[in-house]
Amino acid sequence: SSELTQDPAVSVALGQTVRITCQGDTLRIYYASWYQQKPGQAPVLVIYGKNKRPSGIPDRISGSSSGNTASLTITGTQAEDEADYYCNSRDSSGHHVVFGGGTKLTVL
């Protein structure tokens, strides 16, 4: 079982704002990072650390954290944002990695 919990599926209307959450006790200690995965492709890092975006990731994608919950927010959601999103962090030992179960984002 995963130490990070995500909602399995979320939907959003085109152009609207959506928040995807990731819960886990280790998020009180460690930052989460977020990955976008489209069908048949490898995951792509979209958010890491305290709301940092790698080069090439649009600024409509942002991250935040409060207590044991990390959030990924997409404002002005575009059709190309439809994908699976995974959070990850260290586990409670600090020596291993754990992924959330993933959230399938559907853009309506």
Next chain:
Amino acid sequence: QVQLVQSGAEVKTPGASVKVSCKASGYTFTDYYMHWVRQAPGQGLEWMGWINPNRGVTNYVEKFKGRVTMTRDTSISTAYMELSRLKSDDSAVYYCARLIAMAGNYYFDYWGQGTLVAVSS
């Protein structure tokens, strides 16, 4: 530019072993830990473990201990993941991923393209 290029798809029978390679380029191979993550069809990401390419030290998820071996060849900047005693539920896409761990940040910035391993009799 950083690239991780993995070996091609494999089809194996139950009980066999598979060895997947991950060739790194565009950076100093020994400066970053390499992790392996797998994804079964229609499922989420499952972390398997890491190798420190500089010293060859490894750390595996308990679930895979005794079946997985991660190695590296620094002369060709390549990491390997070998999984033995394959079962049908080992059928998955296997990814290598470079870890960044600094200043409190811990994330995978580059991923290989994935290697499909199919286990079937």
